Amino acid sequence: MTYRAAVREAGLRAALRSVVKREYRDIEAVAEVSFELRAGEVVGFIGPNGAGKTTTMKILSGILHPTVGEARVLGFVPWRRQHDYLKKIALVRGSQPIGGPAELTVMDSLRYQQLLYEVSHADFRANVAELVGMLDLESLLDRQVRALSLGERMRAGLATTLVYRPKVLFLDEPTLGLDVSAAAALRRFVAEYAVRTGATVLLTSHYMADVASLCRRVILIDRSRVRYDGDLNSLATTLSPYKLIKLSMPDRTGIDWERFGELDTTQDLEQEQVSLRVRREAVPEVTSELLRQLAIVDLTVEDPPLDLVIDQFYQAGRR
Numbered sequence: 660m661t662y663r664a665a666v667r668e669a670g671l672r673a674a675l676r677s678v679v680k681r682e683y684r685d686i687e688a689v690a691e692v693s694f695e696l697r698a699g700e701v702v703g704f705i706g707p708n709g710a711g712k713t714t715t716m717k718i719l720s721g722i723l724h725p726t727v728g729e730a731r732v733l734g735f736v737p738w739r740r741q742h743d744y745l746k747k748i749a750l751v752r753g754s755q756p757i758g759g760p761a762e763l764t765v766m767d768s769l770r771y772q773q774l775l776y777e778v779s780h781a782d783f784r785a786n787v788a789e790l791v792g793m794l795d796l797e798s799l800l801d802r803q804v805r806a807l808s809l810g811e812r813m814r815a816g817l818a819t820t821l822v823y824r825p826k827v828l829f830l831d832e833p834t835l836g837l838d839v840s841a842a843a844a845l846r847r848f849v850a851e852y853a854v855r856t857g858a859t860v861l862l863t864s865h866y867m868a869d870v871a872s873l874c875r876r877v878i879l880i881d882r883s884r885v886r887y888d889g890d891l892n893s894l895a896t897t898l899s900p901y902k903l904i905k906l907s908m909p910d911r912t913g914i915d916w917e918r919f920g921e922l923d924t925t926q927d928l929e930q931e932q933v934s935l936r937v938r939r940e941a942v943p944e945v946t947s948e949l950l951r952q953l954a955i956v957d958l959t960v961e962d963p964p965l966d967l968v969i970d971q972f973y974q975a976g977r978r
């Protein structure tokens with residue numbers, strides 16, 4: 660997907676000139692992105708700002724027509740926007756949690772969706788009852804959408820989107836701006852919804868907690884290309900050549916840590932702890948040297964935290 664974006668220099672003169680003669684620049688948003696999801700999978704789609712995640716979601720949900728390339732979801736070409744397709748999928752964006760007129764109450768918004776998506780009365784009643792329970796919406800049903808808080812809007816938005824039971828869900832930063840407990844509640848809801856309905860979910864989020872709690876598989880894109888597609892647990896092994904050796908010892912004076920590895924200062928450690936970054940292949944040898952030479956009380960070898968690994972990966976891509 661290449662966007663054609665209008666550009667101009669700063670200043671009033673350039674602004675006036677651009678009214679007569681517009682200049683454009685091509686922006687390649689999604690280039691080498693290719694993947695396949697199995698029905699019922701919940702997959703994390705992660706990447707730094709501007710990587711092309713939202714553009715991919717918009718293509719797959721039929722909002723954007725890509726400049727080149729192919730996509731099929733449930734056998735449909737998304738950008739043909741066939742009614743039968745749109746009834747089976749949903750795009751939920753954390754930045755715009757709920758659509759439709761903001762003057763409506765939450766219940767009216769649900770009914771509006773019922774008409775739009777032709778949900779039978781029986782299905783509507785059953786789905787609303789289930790969603791109201793799962794999302795704790797009872798007290799919000801008679802409230803106007805415009806007067807809801809961000810977290811409440813997200814819950815109401817999920818209910819209005821899911822009331823027609825889409826089979827494929829595109830969740831674009833669903834926890835954006837939510838507090839810790841609202842984000843955790845949303846994660847629980849998505850996990851439970853996916854299990855109950857067998858929906859396929861593609862989720863973008865900058866919070867690794869979302870991805871780690873919901874997805875076994877992640878697709879990592881950077882600068883419009885897929886850089887990793889696989890098991891979340893293997894991500895650290897693939898992206899980072901280092902492990903962390905954490906050790907506890909009461910007396911740490913006069914030790915030249917550089918002989919063993921690189922001191923890692925990114926972690927919150929207890930007073931007696933030290934964390935060393937050591938290349939994976941050197942871990943057995945360094946560990947035995949540490950134990951032989953120093954009076955260590957406790958030693959563990961860990962993969963670096965995923966957030967850190969991913970951040971380092973993003974930083975490396977910027978250089």
Ligand SMILES: Nc1ncnc2c1ncn2[C@@H]1O[C@H](COP(=O)(O)OP(=O)(O)OP(=O)(O)O)[C@@H](O)[C@H]1O
Pocket residue numbers: 662663664686687688706707708709710711712713714715
């Ligand atoms: N409507 C548009 N016109 C021109 N360029 C666009 C448009 N929308 C997005 N882009 C550009 O396309 C690239 C990918 O944007 P996209 O929104 O898909 O990224 P993202 O991975 O979702 O980022 P973020 O994490 O910041 O939401 C960026 O360089 C962005 O500036």
